[in-house]
Amino acid sequence: MRLIATLLFAALLVFGIWSFVDSETFLLGPMPDGYSWWWPEYTSTFGGDIDFLFTFISWLILVFFVGTMGALIMFVFKYSKKREGKAVFSHGNHKLEMIWTGIPAALLLIIAFMQMTTWADIKFAGATAGKQLFAEVFASQFDWRFRYPGIDGRFGTADDIESVYEFVVPVDEDIVFNLRSHDVLHSFFVPVLRLKQDAVPGMTIPVWFNSMEEGTFDLICAELCGWGHYKMAGRITVVSRAEFDQWIVDKTAEKYSNGQENQ
Amino acid sequence: MSAPTTTHVKPGMGAPGTVREHHEHHELSFLRKYIFSTDHKVIGIQFMFTGLFFFLIGGLMAMAIRWQLAWPWTKMPVIGGILFPNTGEAITPEFYTMLFTMHGTLMIFFVIIPLLTGAFGNFLIPLMIGAPDMAFPRLNMFGYWAMIPAIACIVMSFMNPGGGPAAGWTAYPPLSTIETAAPGSLSAQTYWLLALTWIGVSSMMGAINYVTTIVKMRAPGMTMMRMPLVIWALFIAALLQLFALPVLTAASIMQILDRTLHTGFFTPTNLVVNQMNPEMVGAAAGGQPLLWQHLFWFYSHPAVYVMVVPAMGMASDILATHARKPLFGYKPMVYSLASIAGLGFIVWGHHMFTSGMNPALGMTFMVSTIIIALPSAIKVFNWLGTLWGARIRLTTPMLNALGFVAMFIVGGLSGIWMAATPVDIYIHDTYIIVAHFHYIVFGGSVFAIFASIYHWFPKMFGRMMNETLGKIHFVGSFIFTNCVFYMMHQLGMAGLMRRTAMPYDYETYAHLQPLNQFISISAFCLFAWQIIFVFNFFHSLWWGKRVGRNPWQGCSLEWEAPSPPGHGNFDHQIEVYRGPYEYASPEVEEDYLPQAKKLS
Numbered sequence: 133m134r135l136i137a138t139l140l141f142a143a144l145l146v147f148g149i150w151s152f153v154d155s156e157t158f159l160l161g162p163m164p165d166g167y168s169w170w171w172p173e174y175t176s177t178f179g180g181d182i183d184f185l186f187t188f189i190s191w192l193i194l195v196f197f198v199g200t201m202g203a204l205i206m207f208v209f210k211y212s213k214k215r216e217g218k219a220v221f222s223h224g225n226h227k228l229e230m231i232w233t234g235i236p237a238a239l240l241l242i243i244a245f246m247q248m249t250t251w252a253d254i255k256f257a258g259a260t261a262g263k264q265l266f267a268e269v270f271a272s273q274f275d276w277r278f279r280y281p282g283i284d285g286r287f288g289t290a291d292d293i294e295s296v297y298e299f300v301v302p303v304d305e306d307i308v309f310n311l312r313s314h315d316v317l318h319s320f321f322v323p324v325l326r327l328k329q330d331a332v333p334g335m336t337i338p339v340w341f342n343s344m345e346e347g348t349f350d351l352i353c354a355e356l357c358g359w360g361h362y363k364m365a366g367r368i369t370v371v372s373r374a375e376f377d378q379w380i381v382d383k384t385a386e387k388y389s390n391g392q393e394n395q
Numbered sequence: 396m397s398a399p400t401t402t403h404v405k406p407g408m409g410a411p412g413t414v415r416e417h418h419e420h421h422e423l424s425f426l427r428k429y430i431f432s433t434d435h436k437v438i439g440i441q442f443m444f445t446g447l448f449f450f451l452i453g454g455l456m457a458m459a460i461r462w463q464l465a466w467p468w469t470k471m472p473v474i475g476g477i478l479f480p481n482t483g484e485a486i487t488p489e490f491y492t493m494l495f496t497m498h499g500t501l502m503i504f505f506v507i508i509p510l511l512t513g514a515f516g517n518f519l520i521p522l523m524i525g526a527p528d529m530a531f532p533r534l535n536m537f538g539y540w541a542m543i544p545a546i547a548c549i550v551m552s553f554m555n556p557g558g559g560p561a562a563g564w565t566a567y568p569p570l571s572t573i574e575t576a577a578p579g580s581l582s583a584q585t586y587w588l589l590a591l592t593w594i595g596v597s598s599m600m601g602a603i604n605y606v607t608t609i610v611k612m613r614a615p616g617m618t619m620m621r622m623p624l625v626i627w628a629l630f631i632a633a634l635l636q637l638f639a640l641p642v643l644t645a646a647s648i649m650q651i652l653d654r655t656l657h658t659g660f661f662t663p664t665n666l667v668v669n670q671m672n673p674e675m676v677g678a679a680a681g682g683q684p685l686l687w688q689h690l691f692w693f694y695s696h697p698a699v700y701v702m703v704v705p706a707m708g709m710a711s712d713i714l715a716t717h718a719r720k721p722l723f724g725y726k727p728m729v730y731s732l733a734s735i736a737g738l739g740f741i742v743w744g745h746h747m748f749t750s751g752m753n754p755a756l757g758m759t760f761m762v763s764t765i766i767i768a769l770p771s772a773i774k775v776f777n778w779l780g781t782l783w784g785a786r787i788r789l790t791t792p793m794l795n796a797l798g799f800v801a802m803f804i805v806g807g808l809s810g811i812w813m814a815a816t817p818v819d820i821y822i823h824d825t826y827i828i829v830a831h832f833h834y835i836v837f838g839g840s841v842f843a844i845f846a847s848i849y850h851w852f853p854k855m856f857g858r859m860m861n862e863t864l865g866k867i868h869f870v871g872s873f874i875f876t877n878c879v880f881y882m883m884h885q886l887g888m889a890g891l892m893r894r895t896a897m898p899y900d901y902e903t904y905a906h907l908q909p910l911n912q913f914i915s916i917s918a919f920c921l922f923a924w925q926i927i928f929v930f931n932f933f934h935s936l937w938w939g940k941r942v943g944r945n946p947w948q949g950c951s952l953e954w955e956a957p958s959p960p961g962h963g964n965f966d967h968q969i970e971v972y973r974g975p976y977e978y979a980s981p982e983v984e985e986d987y988l989p990q991a992k993k994l995s
Contacts, residue, residue: 133866137797143874148881151881151884169885170888171821171888172903182818189811193808196808201804203782204782204804207779207782208789211782211785212789219719219720219784219978220720222720222784224724224725225724229773229777232773236772243814244765248758251758251816255757255816314666314668316570316573321824323903328821329751330749332751333663335751353892356492356563356570358561359487362491362897363900365900
């Protein structure tokens with residue numbers, strides 16, 4: 133049993149290290165192109181800060197994981213062997229307690245302080261205050277709707293454009309939008325943008341991001357919103373400024389040709 | 396039974412009459428002895444059987460969830476035809492939401508909390524502090540019987556025509572309060588809330604009893620700092636329940652009022668749910684959905700610690716006993732338990748980092764959450780310190796306790812990711828969260844419960860559980876648990892959302908189905924492996940090897956009583972001379988020095 137127990141805990145240790153070190157092919161072999169067992173590549177300006185923090189914490193975790201699991205495995209292997217005599221008669225060690233309270237406390241405080249600016253940059257009201265509102269985003273069971281101010285740049289006018297499912301935004305620009313819900317809670321989650329914000333009925337929540345890459349990405353509802361939660365999908369299409377302006381023009385033309393003056 | 400045992404009761408304490416009454420050993424009828432019993436041991440065992448029964452039901456629900464995630468919308472084998480005759484024997488999206496709602500509810504409120512505090516709290520507290528019974532035996536009986544309306548309500552809720560509650564175990568409004576938001580649910584959500592309220596009554600009765608018993612009924616010489624850690628842990632968990640439960644009860648009643656009288660505590664104005672404004676039918680509005688989240692987590696975060704603090708205490712006791720070595724750092728262990736509980740009241744906002752709560756408030760919750768990692772780390776280091784230089788006996792309880800430590804390390808460390816607010820933006824509500832809390836609650840609490848059942852089974856029933864079967868059960872459970880829950884981290888890395896019935900239509904998640912199939916197969920194996928435990932449990936109940944008072948050579952007081960202890964617990968006078976972990980003491984020849992042993 134001694135060997136089996138040691139091997140069991142050692143297997144968890146190896147498994148753990150493996151998942152950190154080899155995120156490309158971990159366990160199930162190579163991934164399809166563009167996928168890994170780590171986070172997907174980020175495309176937003178603040179994605180780098182978030183990923184750095186995640187990676188930093190991950191390495192710290194790994195060190196503690198290896199240390200504590202290593203000790204556990206060693207002690208199980210060493211001290212479950214049949215031996216003469218009694219165990220060490222010790223009720224603790226004050227100095228050791230100080231050390232293993234002090235060091236983690238210091239590391240935890242470092243983690244606490246190093247993330248504050250990142251959080252403030254992403255979420256604090258100051259990050260969006262006074263900036264031009266790009267769109268209004270409405271979540272409802274079970275779709276996403278996006279309202280643009282249209283050519284006149286003002287909301288609530290006749291030329292407002294509404295898009296369902298697809299959120300078209302220009303690349304390399306700060307996109308500030310108001311997030312709302314008419315019915316239940318939803319959550320605006322774009323994995324590659326590292327952006328998640330709940331939509332709360334009765335609240336208007338300003339959100340911002342800046343995508344550094346063009347392409348289309350999944351927008352996923354991340355808060356349980358009813359039976360259709362799993363299919364409450366959207367797409368974010370990031371295009372160049374010129375393409376975006378052209379899209380607005382096309383949408384406006386489409387709207388008037390359909391005779392929908394009164395949205 | 397020679398000496399009178401009423402001397403355990405300190406002079407001047409309340410209700411000695413009830414205590415003495417227990418010691419008139421007249422034979423009770425079957426009904427009074429096993430069903431309407433006021434004996435803490437019987438009540439504890441009642442809680443245990445109830446908890447284990449719901450563990451089976453909750454586990455079956457988990458299997459159904461795993462079936463859907465591995466092979467979505469396909470014919471479910473065996474039971475598909477009975478459950479879903481109209482949808483090609485496959486799970487429907489509505490049913491999936493009900494499944495994970497009920498899985499969470501049952502596992503938390505009907506399995507883990509009743510098993511830890513109800514079963515072991517009841518069974519162990521009087522025995523380990525040297526008391527003949529709880530301070531309020533009839534209140535204790537009421538505590539168990541309050542489970543019955545709770546069970547009735549939760550069954551009504553799930554068997555509701557149209558379907559069960561579908562708002563998740565967190566029951567966030569307006570999904571939970573507006574009937575048109577989850578059309579299948581009808582009154583299921585109301586019954587669900589009533590069930591929670593009754594469970595709260597049950598926990599409250601228990602908590603009052605535990606605190607009073609521990610404060611007032613310790614045997615002579617049993618100072619607070621001589622109590623075994625499991626008693627400290629149960630004491631602290633009871634305090635958490637006492638202070639936090641009223642908030643959940645109030646919140647549940649507010650939600651019931653929202654649902655039945657349309658009070659609108661959690662309903663904002665101008666909702667349009669399913670093309671219908673609740674205000675059109677006379678519902679009040681002007682409320683705030685976030686208010687529920689604050690109230691709910693103000694209880695449910697401390698409840699998270701109710702689900703793990705007793706497990707920590709049990710693991711500490713079992714580790715020391717089977718390591719044949721004093722627990723390392725008793726005082727730091729007590730202080731860290733207390734600080735986990737204290738800090739546990741000011742971290743609830745970390746469930747709400749992305750909820751729309753003021754981000755500045757999020758930052759303060761981040762700091763308190765980061766700090767709460769510290770006492771958990773101290774506990775791990777002290778458990779390792781206990782193992783250092785020990786004479787470990789790798790018995791089944793010990794193996795499970797070691798498994799608890801190993802998996803608590805994994806679950807504890809992944810918690811640091813979540814505490815970091817910017818990281819939480821990405822991982823909030825993903826499978827990293829699911830992996831994290833299953834490592835704590837399944838890898839942690841459930842393994843501690845297994846350890847405790849193996850450890851205290853001889854005391855409960857006077858017979859040993861089979862060690863060989865126990866070890867086989869542990870090895871398989873440990874392997875499959877890690878196969879299931881470790882791989883969920885990888886799902887979460889890919890950003891996979893929890894509560895998603897069919898994720899593979901998203902480009903982001905398209906590649907995750909094989910991994911989910913691996914997890915599901917492991918989960919089915921894990922479930923099937925528990926048959927060994929069930930067999931071992933019932934077989935040992937009747938045919939296990941009979942044991943004496945102290946089969947593990949433990950130091951704490953429960954081993955002074957006969958196995959199983961009779962009504963009134965102890966047959967001789969108990970006096971305590973030292974702390975609970977005097978293993979390897981140089982004062983005596985054998986490697987343990989019981990708390991109640993007088994040295995000349």
